[in-house]
Amino acid sequence: MTDAGESDEALMGRYARGDAAAFELLYRRHELRIWRYLERNVGNRATADELMQEVWFAVAREAVRYAPTSRFTTWLFTIAHNRMIDSIRTSRQQVSLESLGYEAELVVQQLTTEPNVGPLAAVVVRDQAAALRQAIGQLPREQRAAFLLQIEGDLSVEEVATITQSSFEATKSRLRYARTKLRELLSEYA
Amino acid sequence: MSKIPPSEELPEDVDDQYRRASALDPSRPSEAVRRAVLAYAAQLAAERTTADARRKIKWTRTAVNQAWWRPAILGTLATAALAGVLIAPRFLARRAPPVAATSSAEGSVRNTAPALVAQAPEPRADERAPPPPVARSADMRSPTGRERPKVNAPASGATASAGAETASVAEARQRRAPGNASTMTAIAAAPRVGAAVAPTAAPAEPAASFRRAAEIGDLSGLQRLLVKQTDIDSRDAAGRTALMLATLHGQTDAVAALLVYGADPNAPDGNGTTPLQAARAGDHRAIVVALQRYGAR
Numbered sequence: 001m002t003d004a005g006e007s008d009e010a011l012m013g014r015y016a017r018g019d020a021a022a023f024e025l026l027y028r029r030h031e032l033r034i035w036r037y038l039e040r041n042v043g044n045r046a047t048a049d050e051l052m053q054e055v056w057f058a059v060a061r062e063a064v065r066y067a068p069t070s071r072f073t074t075w076l077f078t079i080a081h082n083r084m085i086d087s088i089r090t091s092r093q094q095v096s097l098e099s100l101g102y103e104a105e106l107v108v109q110q111l112t113t114e115p116n117v118g119p120l121a122a123v124v125v126r127d128q129a130a131a132l133r134q135a136i137g138q139l140p141r142e143q144r145a146a147f148l149l150q151i152e153g154d155l156s157v158e159e160v161a162t163i164t165q166s167s168f169e170a171t172k173s174r175l176r177y178a179r180t181k182l183r184e185l186l187s188e189y190a
Numbered sequence: 191m192s193k194i195p196p197s198e199e200l201p202e203d204v205d206d207q208y209r210r211a212s213a214l215d216p217s218r219p220s221e222a223v224r225r226a227v228l229a230y231a232a233q234l235a236a237e238r239t240t241a242d243a244r245r246k247i248k249w250t251r252t253a254v255n256q257a258w259w260r261p262a263i264l265g266t267l268a269t270a271a272l273a274g275v276l277i278a279p280r281f282l283a284r285r286a287p288p289v290a291a292t293s294s295a296e297g298s299v300r301n302t303a304p305a306l307v308a309q310a311p312e313p314r315a316d317e318r319a320p321p322p323p324v325a326r327s328a329d330m331r332s333p334t335g336r337e338r339p340k341v342n343a344p345a346s347g348a349t350a351s352a353g354a355e356t357a358s359v360a361e362a363r364q365r366r367a368p369g370n371a372s373t374m375t376a377i378a379a380a381p382r383v384g385a386a387v388a389p390t391a392a393p394a395e396p397a398a399s400f401r402r403a404a405e406i407g408d409l410s411g412l413q414r415l416l417v418k419q420t421d422i423d424s425r426d427a428a429g430r431t432a433l434m435l436a437t438l439h440g441q442t443d444a445v446a447a448l449l450v451y452g453a454d455p456n457a458p459d460g461n462g463t464t465p466l467q468a469a470r471a472g473d474h475r476a477i478v479v480a481l482q483r484y485g486a487r
Binding site for chain 1: 203204205207208209210211212214215216217218219220222223224226227230231234235236238239242450451452484
């Protein structure tokens with residue numbers, strides 16, 4: 001959690017006092033995890049980009065009111081979860097980048113710029129990433145959100161339950177179902 | 191999902207599998223989002239720093255702080271009034287006869303207000319012995335009396351009118367009264383005047399400022415105005431949106447940011463030219479790709 005020897009909470013305190021560098025450190029530390037949580041829940045890159053921006057704008061705005069009574073990641077993923085749920089509810093119309101082949105383009109770009117990946121490995125890599133995406137997409141919404149919160153946010157069952165406003169038992173059950181289903185879907189890549 | 195029996199133990203192995211596959215997933219947030227977020231955060235940080243600095247200045251500048259001014263002034267005036275009431279009779283009791291001998295015209299005035307009039311001719315009596323310490327302290331209050339109304343005002347007013355032998359104490363008081371009122375008004379108004387200077391002038395039209403920010407690639411300006419609910423697809427007189435202006439001027443980052451914010455990628459200008467056509471005409475290849483990714487035709 002502290003790639004610069006400073007906790008997330010301390011960085012938030014610094015940023016609230018006007019230190020922009022502290023915010024950048026926080027952003028880079030959690031960027032990918034929040035991105036994956038959003039993008040794998042909504043299944044749309046453009047929407048995920050928009051939500052990503054909304055989440056971090058909210059973090060920047062609310063920094064002065066942030067009280068480190070709980071972990072920063074719990075607070076951060078709570079914001080991300082709420083934004084994601086709002087987005088799904090309002091069902092904002094977005095251009096599907098997947099339909100434009102953007103994801104495929106990204107994969108190809110990654111593979112062609114990675115010198116250690118040969119043609120066969122490239123196929124495996126692409127298939128495995130695609131399989132994961134597909135498997136996550138097949139989970140029911142609540143299970144997917146709970147699983148991604150826990151694994152990307154490194155959150156406990158209690159924290160996931162709090163964020164999703166569910167009971168501990170219901171959350172635990174969702175996590176169990178999600179993992180069982182994922183293991184089944186990803187078995188050929190294990 | 192109910193077909194899958196839930197196991198008692200959580201299959202953590204799938205977590206490792208998820209992480210391995212995730213590491214191979216090249217999906218990343220767009221660079222435009224990163225830039226937009228960091229620019230917005232930096233802007234807020236700068237605003238907070240400025241606000242903190244202003245707050246510190248305000249607390250250290252007691253001269254403009256109304257909460258400090260009023261007790262200080264009232265306390266000083268009350269002290270001076272008390273000193274005047276206690277000290278002036280003693281001073282006048284010793285020097286009353288010589289003063290009475292020098293001016294018969296002041297007699298009637300002295301009868302009504304001996305303490306105040308007796309100080310009036312004092313500067314002209316050079317040959318006299320220096321006044322006692324208490325009297326010097328009373329004189330020393332006179333210059334500042336112009337800024338400290340009520341108590342010192344009658345004494346200094348009588349001193350100023352010493353040449354006019356017929357001036358009465360009542361007139362002197364009346365002359366000082368407006369000055370006191372205006373001084374107090376000025377003091378009370380001082381913080382408000384400072385506060386009125388602080389606000390900066392707002393832009394004439396947010397939509398025009400927004401388009402201008404897009405045109406020059408001012409990302410922080412774009413974000414600031416979007417936060418204020420500026421219409422992202424507002425048009426200028428030629429029917430050009432912010433996205434079109436950014437495209438025409440080759441502002442790749444601004445184009446990307448506008449697309450992420452939800453600008454219409456197909457909004458034509460007044461001549462029917464779309465942003466994609468404009469980007470192609472200007473040979474802005476990165477903008478062409480960005481527009482196509484967001485559905486431009």
